[in-house]
Amino acid sequence: MDEQALRQMLGEVAAGTRPPDDALRQIRRLPFADLGFARVDHHRRLRQGLPEAVYGPGKSPDQCAAVVAELLERDDGPVLLTRADDAQVKAARSAAAEAGHDDGTVVSSGGLATVLWRPAPPRESRVGGVTAGTADLPVADECRAVLAAYGFAPMLLADCGVAGLHRLLASIDTVASADAVVVVAGMEGALASVVGGVTAAPVVAVPTSAGYGAAFEGVTALLGMLSSCASGVTVVGIDNGFGAACAVARLLR
């Protein structure tokens, strides 16, 4: 319920066409669907401008399917199922099909599957993605799939780690001319600082858990990105390709 709707409702109360108690009830209830185990937020897309995403881990295949179906039927924007395992993907796609929708686009990388229904229309902003190594690809791929849901077609430069800077410099025009850049890197995460130093565009850094030993499952990259000597680099959680894509969508509205 946005401000206009609230204004209209109160007008109806003033006009005597809506009893006050009914207004009271409405004010308290923004739209969501209570499935018992989940309260599906049909209002989020309006409020945040983001598609609805169903996070797979911790949900049964049936729960995934039910939420996806609810979102496909009640909303009309993009719907995402993220970090889904095979059973969850299968259940959700079946439920979508039963409800008369197509079975979505599956992006599977490194054991993480993202499923997308009803992507937003294409948008013109140029989003660049840069990864430090091949092991960062699954996180970058999740990011790409979510960006696609928003209508973006990101350009991905893979394997540009700072130990061989010329690999990044070779594509520096792509980075420098992008409207936003997502840097996906594990190990020491130094790539974020270097990219932040060569572009004036917003840089969203995603630390990944790639690396071993003193990389501490992404903590090292996370801390390095937060302490970047390149000003204005922002950071999302470890392996959070989904969050980086949402951050880009916020800033390229």
Next chain:
Amino acid sequence: MDEQALRQMLGEVAAGTRPPDDALRQIRRLPFADLGFARVDHHRRLRQGLPEAVYGPGKSPDQCAAVVAELLERDDGPVLLTRADDAQVKAARSAAAEAGHDDGTVVSSGGLATVLWRPAPPRESRVGGVTAGTADLPVADECRAVLAAYGFAPMLLADCGVAGLHRLLASIDTVASADAVVVVAGMEGALASVVGGVTAAPVVAVPTSAGYGAAFEGVTALLGMLSSCASGVTVVGIDNGFGAACAVARLLR
């Protein structure tokens, strides 16, 4: 042995009807049963007012069964087996049946099973449970099962995370009118602060290990709840639905 019993015993010594050495022996021995691998505490229910609970992990199925049987036979209150795997559940239920008891109520959620025998009679206090997301449900379900052992019938509001506050606000009467509220949340655990801000009732916060990357298996939610800007929120250990239920039982005696 409570104070009255101690007084009576000393009276018997004074009256010459109990030899001093016997009193000495009694004073040193409050009731428990030594099964070799476990000292079953038959005194705990009186002392703490809590049912006896058998914690599954680290015990063999036979050990679980033996302790459950001991408690069912010697005590007369509620008995719980928590965090049990399939073999433990099966062994304990068989042992209960062999000893002439029913085979208990099993609550299984997210791989954690709680088994309950002889629940306490229903109690009138209103206990509210709120979870941030669907992935928090297994912990909330353990909490619910243990509350049931105490005779409570908690109302559970699932999936009320702060990113869609209207989902919580829609049920705010339930939260505001409860005698105690248990908040179960992973990720950043912000829900505890928000709930603490809208109710004057005791709030017991349970951080969960739901979330990934920078959620650090529940540490982030734990620290957030401990640092809550809502005054008087208390916290139990990560994923400790059992502990939250016991805390509620203590404060709604």
Next chain:
Amino acid sequence: MDEQALRQMLGEVAAGTRPPDDALRQIRRLPFADLGFARVDHHRRLRQGLPEAVYGPGKSPDQCAAVVAELLERDDGPVLLTRADDAQVKAARSAAAEAGHDDGTVVSSGGLATVLWRPAPPRESRVGGVTAGTADLPVADECRAVLAAYGFAPMLLADCGVAGLHRLLASIDTVASADAVVVVAGMEGALASVVGGVTAAPVVAVPTSAGYGAAFEGVTALLGMLSSCASGVTVVGIDNGFGAACAVARLLR
């Protein structure tokens, strides 16, 4: 604005005596006073049942004085200034006096001062406080001062650490018969487990930063209390005597 007020206001809209736009404005605005650097929450006492407390650190003496004065004038319940240094205490007491109030009660312990105005009327519940050592007293004293604001007169048992259990056992009736117990302990924090084992009352544990080396400024006590083998013990943040008092106030409403 509670539900009744909202209902009345909507009734006025329905009756035509209040224009809808005015109602819209009201719904959005619960009472608080914007001092520029602070939004003083005049609604908190009703909503949470807690007195207003002004947290000193990070505020200038003038800011402390202004918020205290605002609360004394607009509200009518207890007002607290916590963790105040000398300059803050002096400024706040002067401002109170200028505004025609008394200059409050100062509890100063270990360098932390709490100032209290208009304590709530005495309440009958028995609150017990137990500390492990003398170094825990400043935190316990903050807790006591805040409990006094709520009208409680806690009994404090100081220096009952588990290395000399008989010191606790000597006062065990006090602990066992309390309606709520606050345990304040640094070092390994074991006292919370022992107290939790001998009483059925709610136990709120406050880890303190007392101790050195491997006590890690309270982290050890915090983790120990969260992992307590006594069921249903709840925990607040390190050195958070204020929070423990508020938790007690919630559960002894």
Next chain:
Amino acid sequence: MDEQALRQMLGEVAAGTRPPDDALRQIRRLPFADLGFARVDHHRRLRQGLPEAVYGPGKSPDQCAAVVAELLERDDGPVLLTRADDAQVKAARSAAAEAGHDDGTVVSSGGLATVLWRPAPPRESRVGGVTAGTADLPVADECRAVLAAYGFAPMLLADCGVAGLHRLLASIDTVASADAVVVVAGMEGALASVVGGVTAAPVVAVPTSAGYGAAFEGVTALLGMLSSCASGVTVVGIDNGFGAACAVARLLR
């Protein structure tokens, strides 16, 4: 040296008007001034679009003054001195005056001083700032001073912590209509999640070291913001008001 300049220089080599060795030297040398203890980067503003900022800690007053003077003389954009102590502020302002510049604007808050020379012309974007408590103001003030260097005039909503949500909701239009929002919060940092849930704009979260005990000098807020259940919230380092302002400048170019 941007691409066009490089192209021209190579054209000169081709035309024989520039010896190859000279070109080689140029390619290697983008403009900076080597002061011995510092290499002042005159190219950064062009490359990153950011003003030059001199970070005070670890520099002597003389070093601060020398770098500020160098930047004021060789560049023509905004110049900032951040986190400066009194001696550094004094030295830098004197040096600026001696070099014929004005003595800048000083923003001093909570012991941190920011000095600004030659702010950029005013820009129209609406930037919102929200703090959880009064103790977060010094960080927010640094952020504001840096935003002013870029030409932004941010609106600051202070003291909107989630324990009294109505304080935030009262100003929700300001938040919802901003082009970018900076959330500054210590303790559990939950405000970032709540703000992220009510706006579609980019949200840059700054964890602060405000709070004590389990707030762990900002670590708790940092982790909470990184784990936010509101999608697309990005985070900068602890107390890094400067970085948040730079991030905003990147995304509102």
Next chain:
Amino acid sequence: MDEQALRQMLGEVAAGTRPPDDALRQIRRLPFADLGFARVDHHRRLRQGLPEAVYGPGKSPDQCAAVVAELLERDDGPVLLTRADDAQVKAARSAAAEAGHDDGTVVSSGGLATVLWRPAPPRESRVGGVTAGTADLPVADECRAVLAAYGFAPMLLADCGVAGLHRLLASIDTVASADAVVVVAGMEGALASVVGGVTAAPVVAVPTSAGYGAAFEGVTALLGMLSSCASGVTVVGIDNGFGAACAVARLLR
């Protein structure tokens, strides 16, 4: 080579019966057997008074067997294989049998197997073992098996956690009269403080990884034991039942 042997050798050099170069070579070489992948220390028992122990993890079954055989043949004291899996146990026992030794005594508990050959003759010192819960038994059992290698016959009191202190108090004579006490506890590890408070004997505390969530795999118990308010409690590493037994052997030589 002890001091006497060195003296004799130098005497031989002085007597001309041993060439200096030979002495030089001897001085450099204390007895050990180089198996390529391991240097078996035949001197340790003399030097440290401890039996030789082969730590299983990271060794192949063949390597375990080879070292065990080497020790059985060249030394004449107790030999232990610790933390062995089934294949390692089998290989080592076969090798022992082939070499004409018995196949040892296997203590298997919680997935950890200890195998013992040639235990030392019985010793009279009374060693007490106390565990907090049943889940601590595997570590206590490893400790017991190693103590048996030294000739001790420890008395084990299982499941004496501080939440039911009377279970410990019931056996307090056993604890108070022991020559050394090993306390094995997970969760918050408070048992070490309580035991340390009731006995004047040496107390060796072993934190275990039993517990979940905020027990952090034994870190909480470890820190608690190191910060114990009972003076003079010493600590070994997490789950290190072997180390605790060796510590006891050192102090009851």
Next chain:
Amino acid sequence: MDEQALRQMLGEVAAGTRPPDDALRQIRRLPFADLGFARVDHHRRLRQGLPEAVYGPGKSPDQCAAVVAELLERDDGPVLLTRADDAQVKAARSAAAEAGHDDGTVVSSGGLATVLWRPAPPRESRVGGVTAGTADLPVADECRAVLAAYGFAPMLLADCGVAGLHRLLASIDTVASADAVVVVAGMEGALASVVGGVTAAPVVAVPTSAGYGAAFEGVTALLGMLSSCASGVTVVGIDNGFGAACAVARLLR
């Protein structure tokens, strides 16, 4: 109250010479003196065999003086004041003098003062102390002062770090023939492993906060000592020279 006293008291009840209520009161009360801020444990020396020690930090000079005086008057064994600052030392010594006692022996090292009254009679056991560097001396000196209270006269080998092993080897007889060895080391704490490898005696390792950077205030030495490859080394808390001395006293009773 030891077992014999309890037995006698119950005999009196049986004989009718002591009323049961009086016995009840006695059983509950082992001897301690309640000073309000402290419960002075007059029973500890009997129970644990340790002198009474007053830990300075967190106590006012007056509190230190009061506890010391109480212990000097009511007990007859050694009394220690540890980690005392100048004011505490002065107050305690004055109080002792006023009460007719001498003013104790002060050991001051690195800013930590230990004061000792009424040391135990000399004992014959040989205790060796080894430090890795000069910066470890204050902790070693605290340990020595406490050992003196027990009647030990420890031999201290200072500055024997493993980077120059011959310095330790030169005194290896002292180490090898001691009845117990205390190793005091910061940085990486490797000395504990080396000493543990050359003696069969009990080794108590004290990690110190000496070192900087990656020594992390003693955490590195602590972890290294807990993970020592020399079997049976035990560890006390960081900088806990007092605890190490008490541990030695327990094992050389």
Next chain:
Amino acid sequence: MDEQALRQMLGEVAAGTRPPDDALRQIRRLPFADLGFARVDHHRRLRQGLPEAVYGPGKSPDQCAAVVAELLERDDGPVLLTRADDAQVKAARSAAAEAGHDDGTVVSSGGLATVLWRPAPPRESRVGGVTAGTADLPVADECRAVLAAYGFAPMLLADCGVAGLHRLLASIDTVASADAVVVVAGMEGALASVVGGVTAAPVVAVPTSAGYGAAFEGVTALLGMLSSCASGVTVVGIDNGFGAACAVARLLR
């Protein structure tokens, strides 16, 4: 492209034989091959003097095979596949064979396989390797395999932990006369300090994750090595045998 090539190219521009735009393009592009998922750095060997290594984890067998084949065909130096699983090894060897190369040398230890093609010619420098225990061998073996790629034939002294120092002293000539020493140790990592104390050669320390409990997966050894009291010891990441070998190759160029 080294400096000479750049100089020549610019000479061609000056001579008019190369158009400026072509030079511009060249300057930006140092040689690498873009395989889509990886940018194979054909320049690294020249720039860093190191062989190309393909890190297995996170790559599919096909990706491993493609990169290995690319390197074998385009470069002419050593090629390594590290930390490969069976499928990766098989795929890479097949691809090498198909491309007309031999199938390489496989070193497999503790589940980690390293495959080597075209090792460098033998080099004369003496590299010593020392491990603390048998469990450190897999890391040492990876290090050895990589050193072999560089042409070194390291001498390995296994199982020389400091608890039995004579095992190291027996081979002290090997250590003392080496041109560089790699120390591989888990647990407390003290071996690095001892080796650093007996040789003047460069010491590269590799902490391993061998050990359990308080060894914290190599963190304890890492911190200990970084805090070593032996001056000038350098450290690489946990379990990073590859990195240690590369460090040796850098310093023995």
Next chain:
Amino acid sequence: MDEQALRQMLGEVAAGTRPPDDALRQIRRLPFADLGFARVDHHRRLRQGLPEAVYGPGKSPDQCAAVVAELLERDDGPVLLTRADDAQVKAARSAAAEAGHDDGTVVSSGGLATVLWRPAPPRESRVGGVTAGTADLPVADECRAVLAAYGFAPMLLADCGVAGLHRLLASIDTVASADAVVVVAGMEGALASVVGGVTAAPVVAVPTSAGYGAAFEGVTALLGMLSSCASGVTVVGIDNGFGAACAVARLLR
């Protein structure tokens, strides 16, 4: 005592010119001077090839002076006093002068003073030093002073952080042609990876505590350097400029 001396001594025993007991005594005693609080290692320079360094913190001015004097008189190589405060510097220089030596060279930077006596003769190797920012200079200056003791004259490139890569690239010949490079960087420490990527020389990385918030006093830089994607970079402890210089001295012997 080196091997030759040992051989000679044994020859004397064989020749009857030295009694065996005397030889025994000598074998046990390598040269060091026992000052009571310190064992000055006169053998270290021969054994490790490093000058003797006296680490100031934790030593009294008198102790510093005594050790410095001892080293100046008994040894004949370079002597260093590091991390000294004003009183320590003054005392040591006076003691040196009294003993007939010059008063040394003082390098003072950021509050840390290094004093050097009798530097080694100049050496030809080229050592490059690179710092990320001005705040890293004190650590780099300590490194430089220690390198000077060894006879090196390092070239320092200050303020080359990766956010402005051209500053490093401008001096890339200096870096690329050095025989060893020391990288000194705080914040995220990315400079080590970039430098490691452009040179084949040994790279010793020193993390510094420069930076704030998420830089965590150097931990972030430390972890980043250990996880560097540039192969073969080695790391010393936080702020350990001394250690880096010693590492360089080892590898450029």
